[in-house]
Amino acid sequence: MKRSVLTRYRVMAYVTGVLLILLTIGCVAKYLLNVSGATGFVSIVGIAHGWLYVIYLVLAFDLGSKAKMPFGKMLWMLLAGTIPTAAFFVERRITRELEPQFEAVAEPVQA
Template sequence: MGGALTRYRVIAWIVGVALAVLVLIGMPLKYGFDNPTVVAVVGTAHGWLYMLYLAATFDLSRRADWPLKRMLLVMLAGTVPFVSFYAERRVTHWLAPEQPRTPEPVAG
């Protein structure tokens, strides 16, 4: 499942960055300065990347045996700006193996 988690994490960040660029840069340029270039390019790229995000999420959810509701909520995270970053952290927390914690040395 490690490969599926890594693929999901990478595409979640890429989709999140593309959506942030689209909303924070592209939309103001389009509607404030009548320049739709960024929206046309990044919007199209985000659409294709979101399809990869859906496939990676579906693959990971099947491997992790998630309930349908969790899978759908994680899939929707790629449609709201910045939520894919939050979802990626939550998914990583759910699925990453527990790391043994070593105690910090005490200064004495």
């Protein structure tokens, strides 16, 4: 497995996580605080999160299948993009678990 698979997943985990937090804040502003300008914000961020979450799903599934993760762990990784802040914690945990595999495979640099 190449490091680029993990890097792509990590980038999309952060993007998805940030958008989901913004969407949550926007929904609180729109529905609980009755902020009139929040409607457009929620629409734009919601659409962006929806499309980018699909990309996140593809990349998370790619990483999970290449790392031969158990189904439960892969499912949790896929669902992390729907729970505010979960993507950050799951990404960190997955990275810690997979980093040793990359360090063991790294080739020594010749001078």
